[in-house]
Amino acid sequence: MSKKFVYMFSEADGSMKNLLGGKGANLAEMTKLGLPIPQGFTVSTEACTKYYEDGKKITDEITAEIKASLAKLEEITGKTFGDNNRPLLVSVRSGSRASMPGMMDTVLNLGLNDVSVEGFAVATGNPRFAYDSYRRFIQMFSDVVKGLPKSQFERVLDEIKESKGFENDLQLSADDLKEVVEAFKALYVKHEGSEFPQEPVEQLMAAINAVFDSWNNERAVIYRRMHDIPGSWGTAVNVQSMVFGNMGDTSGTGVAFTRNPSTGERGIYGEYLLNAQGEDVVAGIRTPEPITRLENDMPEAYAEFMRLATKLENHYKDMQDMEFTIEDKVLYFLQTRNGKRTAQAALKIAVDLVEEGLCTKEEALMKVDPKQLDQLLHPNFDVEALAAAKVYGSALPASPGAAAGQVYFNADDAVAAKKRGERVILVRLETSPEDIEGMDAAQGILTARGGMTSHAAVVARGMGTCCISGCGEIKINEAAKTFTLGGKTVAEGDFISLDGSTGKIYLEDIKTVDPEISGDFSKFMGWADDVRTLKVRANADSPKDVINAVEFGAEGVGLCRTEHMFFEEDRLPKIRQMIVSNTVAEREAALAELIPFQKADFKGMYKALAGKPMTVRLLDPPLHEFLPQEEGDIRELAKEMGLTFEALKETVESLHEFNPMLGHRGCRLAVTYPEIAVMQTRAIIEAAVEVIAEEGIDVIPEIMIPLAGEVKELAYVKNIVVETAEKVIAEKGVKLKYLVGTMIEIPRAALTADLIAAEAEFFSFGTNDLTQMTFGYSRDDAGAFLDDYYKKSILESDPFARLDQTGVGQLVEMAVVKGRSARPDIKLGICGEHGGDPSSIEFCHRVGLDYVSCSPFRVPIARLAAAQAVLNNR
């Protein structure tokens, strides 16, 4: 039997997400549950994959299957596609395995043409509605299938309204809408050079093609990269018979959540519009009514809706985000999915669901996206600064958090400003998915239009970006790049502040402060800690960072980059003195001055850790990083240091390297200047001995030698470290256990990990350098071309953010196996940026590392990701 690519809703169920996408599988599941679902069929994700394999063609076989399913749908609905009297109309929507709100395309009212629209007008007894449906169809079809922008149709519509002196769409009569249809068709002809397609099957196949194409549109590709969704998944296409919310005042459409997606509070939450089609609510073109008002407008439909919403939540054991339509008082569900939510809501919902007995702790752990947790750790406004600030306006609190920054009016300007290091507030009339990069670059988003379920609101909540939407009070002048609010004009680059939790807008830069963590957070994180087997450490370089990290749950420090300590104002002159030294004695004298600083830092960190382990890395970066490169700066420093300009310039030049990343850095520095390793080891050991004596806590320093590629260089530096450590311990007359290990950052170290392990008591995978050296991509320059790689589908994600498991991962795995073969009790961790990335953490779990180490703010993410790794791999 040949493979099946198309499934009627009644032929499938909720378990078939991978094949039918989330929307398709849920429509099937809801059909099975007996909910009122307009019937239809789903063209599978495998058909999408095949479409791309076949050079963007839908095969005859699949076309035949689609037509056969259409025939079945005609039978179910008792309507005929293309019928001149009672035409079957359908919606065509994308739906991938992971929900990607607004990223792909939708066509509604498909099946209408010049003839059937008349029959439709008669059959429904509502010509205004029929022509409105047709003009919407022409507009959406042209946009999605032919790339003719919606805005051009909107302009035509506005012109017609203006010529008649109307302010809103509802004032247009059936005859007016006939005029709109003709104008829209003319626009189509002008753009396409052919008539608007009249044959419904042709319309349908074109729309399915377009949805498949939309899987690879730019915004979908960006969204996938942000959410770790592989391009190979493809999208399904749902073809569903239409029901109409725009049939008059006994009809309507809405979007609702079973719990509040911002706070997690129990209780229905949502919006609807009478006499409207779904896109009106989602696109935020008209500002909708709160769902509870439906109880007054249509009590029976409301009661039924509430009953079924509860049924869905109980069935899916999670907060549901539902789209519904009421067609002449009859309720239909158009989709349901686990709702997107803020991190705060995610935690509350997860904890409540367990407490309500709806799910287990382990199930609850899977309901929170680890990456989201860092929203909880983001700033709020300083209370006093906020009290002193003047509120200029307010609108819908669409996504919580506080943001202050400079105003930009489009995505490109926002991205550019972020690159310049500015804090950015994106101000838009309304956002659309094309704005995604700009939204990502922004600290906060302010829109003039749109409700709580508008694009801006949904996407911002998912990103954890503060957002205020639907602010009709602001008047935006996009050309001049200004807006006015409360009598004040704000220009591009001016500072404003947004409170996404209250919806208040301030026209000044308000100080922000770190947030406090709720009781749900520690309860939930405790559950994660009970499940995970990977330990989580933090990368931290100062006592302050360590205190932060421990508060977020770090179980140690996995990487202390000692060079960061040298960049502080009081230390920089001393390390510079060391660099310009001409003799070993001079260098040692300079280093001796650094010891007290290093020791004090280490002591502070050991104390904050109170017995938890700390890995300290010896100096890593090339020395030129500590000296100025510009002539003027060199001149100034020479004066400060009492050197001649020429002498200092000569030192700077002598340190110049063509490839500093592959140059004199890492353990190579200690090979040339052993006295640096001596000084650092002394500081590490003395600090430990003193803290043990002063605090009575356990300290087992882990001394890490960076960038080894050859076991002999490691052995050489290790000898210096051990000799020094033993000498200090003997001097102090104490006993102290310490470890000496290395980083695996060079492919050769991974390839020879068994030899390396003979000298190293632990490995920490430095996957930043390991990625750089495995791909041969410069860490500092890859940004310049990676965008082209994403656009051309050569890479799906940034290998510096998400571990490349295929290549770099092999080296990691090999080093784990070889390292353990040579030293069974070797300690294994990761301290590259990947240590805070959920998918990379899952990989670390699978290959059997002992711990991951990441920046303090990502520690909670890592704790949860490590727990999910256990649950996913059971």
Ligand code: PEP
């Ligand atoms: C690494 O290379 O992964 C690492 C942690 O070291 P750094 O980023 O300091 O080079």
Ligand code: MG
């Ligand atoms: Mg490194």
